[in-house]
Amino acid sequence: MSVNREIDAALARLTLAHREENYRHHSYSEDMHQYELIRQGDPEAISVGKAMFEGPTTGSLSDDPLKNYQYLFVASITLACRFCIEGGMSSEEAFNLSDLYIRRLDKCQTKEAVFDLHDTMFRDYVTRMQHLERTEIYSKQIHRCMDYIDQHLQSPLTVELLAGELSVSRSYLSTLFQKETGRSVSEYIRDRRIETAKKLLTYTDFSCLEIAEYLCFSSDSHFSRTFREVAGESPSQFRKKHYKKHFAAPSGKA
Secondary structure (H helix, E strand, C coil): CCCCHHHHHHHHHHHHHHHHCCCCCCCHHHHHHHHHHHHCCCCHHHHHHHHHHHCCCCCCCCCCHHHHHHHHHHHHHHHHHHHHHHCCCCHHHHHHHHHHHHHHHCCCCCHHHHHHHHHHHHHHHHHHHHCCCCCCCCCHHHHHHHHHHHHCCCCCCCHHHHHHHHCCCHHHHHHHHHHHHCCCHHHHHHHHHHHHHHHHHHHCCCCHHHHHHHCCCCCHHHHHHHHHHHHCCCHHHHHHHHCCHHHCCHHHCC
């Protein structure tokens, strides 16, 4: 029994109003279906999500149409984010993507703008899920290890530190990581830092030295040497090919 009579009374009135208006929410299975499609990287999620978000059985969270769809957007991206994490996307990428879209939602001035952003958000998550490496299903411990690495690329990382975070031995973590991923822990850290460096070279004005320092390389030359080993070209060569001038924030701020 509820301890809040005021909420109980309001809930009863809302339920009655919905019955009188012949209004219904879409079912739980209908709702979850669209997010399961996202998790699978299925493009059908985009059209299904559009129909669900803009259809007559969407939620009524505010009398203001714009606020209503903004609230619904937040609920939708929260579920999309979590389903993608369950499907193998790193929690850092999924949550950061969610934060980014909610910030953009804040700038929407019409419900039509929210509709467009929702379509873009669904398409983005679906596309990222399509490009995930799906050849391996990792254990919970390895997922935790990967998530910790992704969240701390700007800090010194060692196998010993990671093993301590997971409360396992260094040898156990090294063996399990190699077995499940086909890479050593240090190789994974290196590869993730180079992937991050590529994004910084493409979308920011940070110098190679600034990127090297940010990603904990011992020197600019160490960064350049490692980048060439992984990417097959120097950081400066990569930037010349991929730099997006109009996306770079002032003063190199991402």
